[in-house]
Amino acid sequence: MSTAFRTDINGLRAWAVxxxxxxxxxxxxxxxxxxxxxxxxxxxxxxxxxxxxRGLSHGNLSLVTFYxxxxxxxxxxxxxxxVACLVAGWFLLVPEHYMALGRxxxxxxxxxSNHRYLSEAGYFDTAAESKWMLHTWSLSVEWQFYMLYPLLMWGLFRWVRSHLALLAxxxxxxxxxLGWSEWLAQHRxxxxxxxxFARAWELLxxxxxxxxxxLTTLPRRLGQGFHWAGLGIIVLTACVVTPAAWPGLWALLPVLGAALVIIGRSESPLTKGRLWDWLGERSYSIYLWHWPLAAMLHTLxxxxxxSWRLAALALALLLAELAYRFMERPLRERLGRRSNRFTLGGALLLLLVVGGSAQAVRQLGFPERMPEHVKAILYAYPDHNPRREECxxxxxDCHYGPDGPVAMVLAGDSHADTVANPLMAARGGQTGNILFQGNSxxxxxxxxxxxxxDRQDCVDLGNELPDVLATLPGVPLVLVxxxxxxTNGSQIDADRKAYFYxxxxxxxxTAAWFEQFRHWYLETLCGLAAEREVWIMRPIPEMDVDVTSTLAQQALMGQSQPVYISRARYAERHAYALSLQDQAVEQCGVRLIDITSAxxxxxxxxxxxxxxxxYRDEDHLNEFGNQRLTPVFERYFGVGRPAAD
Structure with missing residues (x-):
């Protein structure tokens, strides 16, 4: 079939971008x-x-040439x-965000990058607007298709050669x-x-x-009908559809629309003309430049x-034009006259130089470039317990406080680690020390x-706690x-695997998991409380953003906004945990440390x-924030105050 330039496909590119x-x-x-x-x-x-x-049919397909x-x-x-993003990030991003950009x-x-963004998705995910290279996920999907599809076609062509069989x-x-995509859309x-693999069907x-x-050529009038119908489906999808998840079955609409336009082999004022020619030819450059500029507006x-969005959009079009005219098109033509070895070798060299620079940014972040007022936010206080690596x-087997007998056991995770110092400070000059047992x-x-x-260490650490406590009869236990x-933020989700079970x-x-966990938690705490005082601490509020980086980024931009969440958000996030703690207090005589007032x-x-x-991030208090807990702990464990207060 003809491989002549098709204005309808170029116009379709224009609409897509x-x-x-x-x-x-x-x-x-x-x-x-x-x-x-x-x-x-x-x-x-x-x-x-x-x-x-075409290459397989003519017997001259070269995978090296294709790649x-x-x-x-x-x-x-x-x-x-x-490179432009790395340069801009030097001036606009704080170290942690700059390190993320390098990655x-x-x-x-x-x-x-599609796998990278997938690994970052979920509870710990940063806002999409902060990821300047987010749009490259689609390039990664396409490149993965380029790596696999030629092998598939080559294998199939040795077996069947008719278009009908290949189509089937x-x-x-x-x-x-598509079936896999729809299942994932509902579950993951x-x-x-x-x-x-969830996107492969669209390329296929x-x-x-x-x-x-x-296999077929449509009559001209029917082809025009397909053309207009395809464009209409695409535009209506973009303007009307509001899916809860994407792609799944909803993506059939734009895929069908694009297919109808291509099958129609027709033209219209909506795909042919100076505007559509310009947009289509520069669609790749426009796609590359527009998102980093939009993300930078979010950063700023x-x-x-x-008005700023309009200005950034105009700048994206200008940069796309300059890149297309002075780099993309002429370089493509020059490289087309050079050998494949030269092209691939040059790409490898660029990867080593630019990718190596990005890796240096990923590892170092270059904090020395920050103004002093930003450094004051980043480094005014230790961001974590100085004994974290040690304990x-x-x-x-880590002890906080003076030598001598163990007066208290603090057990838990990294949140327990963040409160070890204020808990020790609250004890004042009392004899004995705090034994810390915990891991992230x-x-x-x-x-x-x-x-x-791979987290059997967590299981072993928990199972060893009774043996540790048995050597310390009567010593109070504090659980953080x-x-x-x-417990999944109090949300039942039968498709998400639990950490512990x-x-x-x-x-x-599942609902059954939550009931099983409740029974285990209460039985365990009641058993511990039968032999000693057991204290449990209310959950530390969790912010929606990395607090230190957010404040530093604001300062770099000349802004200052407090970081907070609502009490309603706190109650919603911790609803199940709060109910568990309340039941443990009521049924087991466990004692509660309420740190929310601080x-x-x-x-x-x-x-x-x-x-x-x-905080040093979203949920860990730094060594400035945890000082607020010292007066709270003094009420429960300070000198001269009874433990039952």
Missing amino acids: LLVVLFHFAVPGFGAGFAGVDVFFVISGYLMAQILH ASRVRRIYPALVLVS HVRESLLFN ITVVLIAAS PDEAFYGF AGGAVFHLCA GLFQSA LGVEF ACLTLPGLAHTDK NRLSEY IPGGDRYF LCDDQRCYGSDNGLPL
Whole structure:
């Protein structure tokens, strides 16, 4: 079939990038403009099938040549944007955010960013707007397709050669991938969005369209109908659809729309003309440049301004034009005249230089570049317990306070580690010391199993606690844990695997798991409280952002806003944990340490105080914030105060 330049496909590119840009710049009416990416996938699948089938049919397909052509098309512009982001980040990002940018640039250049963003998704995920290279996830998916699809086509072509047979096989593969995508959309939506196998059907759909086009030619009038119907479906999807998860079955709409336009082989004023030609030819550059500029507006706190968004959009188009005219097109032409070895070698050199620079940023962050007022926020107080490396771990036997007998046992996880110093300070000059038993992300109580076989240390640490306590009869036990994290923020989710579970019980956050956990928790605490005083601490409020980095980023931008969450948010996040603690107090005689008065008022729980962070991240108090707990602990454990106060 003909490989002549098709204005309808170029116009389809224009619509795809236009919808994505309008969505990212929050233009009203384009709430699902991200569907433009699905259109890009169909186009890529179609063009790759065309290129590969032509080479296989003529017997001259060279995978080296194929990959070199993809490198010429994709890599130079991607490297340019990556370098620009690293340079801009030097001036605009605090060390932690700059380190994250370095990691994202590195993964983008390795075409692995979709897996990186998938690994960051979930409770600990930072806001998407802070990720300047987020849009490269789709390039990574496409590159993974480029790596696998030629091998698939080569294998199939040795077996069957007719377009009809290839179409039938491709449809079967599409159905399998689409079914997987829909299941993920319902159960693991982050993987549905970023995962290659959940997106492969969209690219394969482009391959199916190629084979279908080779089998039939539509009458002109019917082709025009397909053309208009396809564009209409795409635009309506971008403007009307509001899915709870994407892609799944909803993505059938833009994929179908793109397929109809390509099959229609027609033209219209909405795909042919100076504007559509310009947008289509520069669609890749526009895609690369627009998102970092939108993300920078978020970083600068300017995104809510329509005028700033308009200015950034204009700048994105200008940079795309300059990059296309003076770098992307001429470099592609020059590299096209050079050998494949030269192209691939040059790409490897760029990866080593720029990727190596990104890795240096990832590791170092270069904090010395920060102004002094920003450094004051970052380094005014220790961000963690100075004895953390010495004490937080299963192999340590760590004591806080003077030599002598153990007067108290503090057990738990990294949250327990953050309160060790104020707890010791609250004891004043009393004799005895505090024995610390804990490790990161460990409940440190007996009778549990862990779903991660590599965290057997947590299980062992908890099971050893009774033996440790047996050597310390009558010594009080203080338990501090991030209980709400281990109980999924009070939310039942039968599709999410739990961290801990009762041996023989459910391993997912089902209603049964919550009931089993409640029974175990109360039975365990009642057993411990029968032999000694047992104290449990209310959950530490958890912020929505990394507090230190957020305040430092604000200061770098000349801004100052307090960091806090509402008391209602606190109650919602910790509902299950709070109810467990209340039951333990009522049924077991366990004693409660309420630290919320030190960190919250009636309306809010605060992560900052007069511009200084109380936390080192979202949920761990720093050595400034934990000082607020000393007066609270004094009420319970201070000199001359009875333990029952």
